[in-house]
Amino acid sequence: MSELYVAFCAEHVMDINPRVLQALEKTAATDSVTIKLPGSHNLRDAERLSDGDALALSKCLRGNKTVTALDVRYNNITDAGVAHLADLLQEDDSSLLSLDLMFNDIQSDGAELLAKGLKCNSTLLSLRLSNNKIESRGAMHLARMLQVNSTLRELELADCHLDTQSVIALAVVLRANQTLRSVDISRPLLFSLQEEWAVHVSEMLVVNVGLVELHLGKVGLSDAGVERLSGGLRLNGGLRYLDLRCNRVTRDGVRHLADLLQHHPSLEVVDLSSNRIEDEGAVFLSEAVAGRSSVLRELSVRSNTIRTEGLLSLARAMAASTTLDHLYIWGNHLEEPVCQAFGELMASGRLPAEQTDVSPYEVDGRALLAEASHSLRRHYASSTPPRLLLHATTPPPPTGSQTL
Numbered sequence: 001m002s003e004l005y006v007a008f009c010a011e012h013v014m015d016i017n018p019r020v021l022q023a024l025e026k027t028a029a030t031d032s033v034t035i036k037l038p039g040s041h042n043l044r045d046a047e048r049l050s051d052g053d054a055l056a057l058s059k060c061l062r063g064n065k066t067v068t069a070l071d072v073r074y075n076n077i078t079d080a081g082v083a084h085l086a087d088l089l090q091e092d093d094s095s096l097l098s099l100d101l102m103f104n105d106i107q108s109d110g111a112e113l114l115a116k117g118l119k120c121n122s123t124l125l126s127l128r129l130s131n132n133k134i135e136s137r138g139a140m141h142l143a144r145m146l147q148v149n150s151t152l153r154e155l156e157l158a159d160c161h162l163d164t165q166s167v168i169a170l171a172v173v174l175r176a177n178q179t180l181r182s183v184d185i186s187r188p189l190l191f192s193l194q195e196e197w198a199v200h201v202s203e204m205l206v207v208n209v210g211l212v213e214l215h216l217g218k219v220g221l222s223d224a225g226v227e228r229l230s231g232g233l234r235l236n237g238g239l240r241y242l243d244l245r246c247n248r249v250t251r252d253g254v255r256h257l258a259d260l261l262q263h264h265p266s267l268e269v270v271d272l273s274s275n276r277i278e279d280e281g282a283v284f285l286s287e288a289v290a291g292r293s294s295v296l297r298e299l300s301v302r303s304n305t306i307r308t309e310g311l312l313s314l315a316r317a318m319a320a321s322t323t324l325d326h327l328y329i330w331g332n333h334l335e336e337p338v339c340q341a342f343g344e345l346m347a348s349g350r351l352p353a354e355q356t357d358v359s360p361y362e363v364d365g366r367a368l369l370a371e372a373s374h375s376l377r378r379h380y381a382s383s384t385p386p387r388l389l390l391h392a393t394t395p396p397p398p399t400g401s402q403t404l
Contacts, residue, residue, distance in 0.1 A: 001027060001067075004060045017053050024060070033067045039074030039103075048074070054081030058088050061096075069098040073128075077101065079110035086110075089117030089124060098126040102156070111138025115145035122151050130158040130184065139166035146173045146180065154182040154379075158215065162188035164197055171200035175207050182379070184215035186243070198225040202232030205239065213241040213380045217271075223253030230256040237265050241380040245273040245300070254281035258288040261296055268295055271376050273302040273328070282310025286317035289324050297323050300376040302357065303331030308338055315341040319350060326355040330371050334358070339367040 002024040009016045023037050035057075039048040054077050061067055070085075077085075082101070088094055111134035118124060134142075139162045146152070157170075167188055174180060190197065198221070205211070221229075226249055233239065249257075254277045261267060277285070282301060288294055301314070311329060315338070318324050329342070343360035345351040353359065358369040 001060050001064070005056055008056050008059050014052055014056065017049070017056075019047070020049070020053055020057065027067075031066060034069035034071065034098075035067055036071045037075070038071055038100075039076075041074075045076060048076045049081075050076050051078055051081035051084075053077075055084045058084035061088055062091065063093065065093070065095050068095055069100075070096060071098075071100040072104070073100050074103045077104040077106065079107055079113070082106050082110035083113050086113040086117035089114070089121045094121060094123050096124055099124060100126075100128045101132065102128050103131045106132035106134060108135050108138035108141075110134070112141040115141040118145045118149050118152065121149070124152060126154040127152060128154070128156040129160060130156045130186075131160070133161045135161045136163045136166040140169055143169040143173050146170070146177045150177075150179050152180060155180060156182075156184040156215075158184045158186035158217070160188075164188075164190050164192055167197040168200045171197065171204045174204045174211065178208060178210035181210060182213035182215075182241075183211065184243075186215050186217035186219065188219060190220055193220075193222075195220075195222065195225045195228070198228045202228045205229070205232035205236040208236070209238050211239055213243075214239060215243040217243050217245040217247070219247060221247035221249060221253075223248075223250055223256075226253035227256045230260045233260055233264060233267070239264075240266050241269040241271075242267060243271045244275070245271045247275055249275040249277060249281075251277055251281035251284065253277075254284050258284035261285075261288040262291045262293045264295075266295065268323075269298040269376070269380055270296060271300045272304065273300045273376075274331075275304055277301065277304045277306065277310075279307050279310035279313075282306045283313045286310075286313035289314075290317040290320040292322075294321070295323050296321075298326035298376060299324060300328035301332070302328050306332040308333065308335050311338040312341055315345060318345060325352070326376070327351060328357045328374075328376055330357045330369075334369050336367055339369045342369060343367050 002021055005021060005024050006016060019037060023035055027033050027035060037049055049072055085099065088096060106129065111129065114127070139157065139160065143166065162185060167185055167190070170183070170185060174183070221244060249272065281304070285299070285301070289296055289299070311332060311334070314327065314329070318327055339360065342351065342358060346353060346356070346360055353372070354374055357372050357374050359372040361368055361370060
């Protein structure tokens with residue numbers, strides 16, 4: 001591929017990008033190759049990939065049977081560059097399984113081109129578009145694509161300037177699309193306080209048996225929204241990862257979620273970081289976790305204004321739980337009784353050091369906790385095997401058909 005790249009640049013009188021050439025030279029001729037060309041904060045704009053680099057890469061990858069993943073995050077690729085990459089998706093013999101375009105300069109037209117390519121693509125499993133301003137029009141094109149695409153497993157659209165209409169559209173198509181396993185629509189631009197979108201997401205969860213991972217961070221979710229989502233999740237037997245970080249959830253919303261955890265047969269990971277659940281919310285969660293019916297394995301309550309009572313209840317719940325083995329608590333009020341309790345959990349091996357975000361130490365005989373670098377994993381569906389259906393009965397079909 002490096003020889004093809006050099007020849008293409010010479011033919012089209014283009015400057016050779018040393019980063020691209022080096023990446024292609026390091027690419028071994030194996031059956032499954034990932035080309036990694038992410039930008040970084042250390043690179044100047046001139047050193048990041050441009051639309052011309054996207055064109056050259058697309059030409060080098062045409063007909064290639066070994067490259068299965070392309071990572072071009074944090075670059076300067078615009079709609080013009082995406083047009084060339086989208087052409088790859090329309091090839092009958094495309095081998096790409098993963099395309100990471102996060103943090104570029106892709107807008108509505110680029111999203112439309114990707115959607116067009118994916119309507120006839122039967123190989124791509126993962127598309128990451130987070131932090132591109134595709135806005136409502138781009139999201140609507142992707143929603144229409146999901147009505148016909150039956151291959152895509154992961155779609156990331158966090159911080160893409162989605163509005164209420166496009167979030168609702170995605171929820172509507174996911175009633176029928178049962179192949180998508182992971183969806184991230186965090187940080188949309190939702191100006192209504194009515195949370196109409198939550199009603200549609202809840203209705204989708206009632207009938208969707210394929211979704212494993214749902215990210216709803218920074219959506220302004222209130223306690224009423226949690227109640228709506230919990231209503232849908234009560235009839236859902238498949239979701240494993242629920243991300244509700246950075247919202248407006250308080251103890252009242254957590255009460256609904258805690259009740260859900262005692263009845264949901266598959267919910268294993270919950271992220272409640274940066275909400276306001278306080279001690280009472282932590283106690284509700286503790287009672288749910290300690291119950292025999294909960295299958296929760298990973299819980300984050302970072303930065304929730306939880307004090308000694310709530311954190312001690314979580315420590316006791318973890319000691320009693322047969323499933324919970326990851327717990328993240330940094331950013332709360334870690335007074336000495338809490339430090340001692342979590343130090344004992346870690347010393348006994350009940351809470352492994354790599355499965356929490358605190359590290360115990362002592363000063364003058366006092367137990368203290370320092371922040372550790374570990375955190376809740378961001379991707380779950382892609383790291384777990386396909387889930388067996390948990391219900392023998394077929395879920396009810398969505399009511400009414402809608403064309404987007």
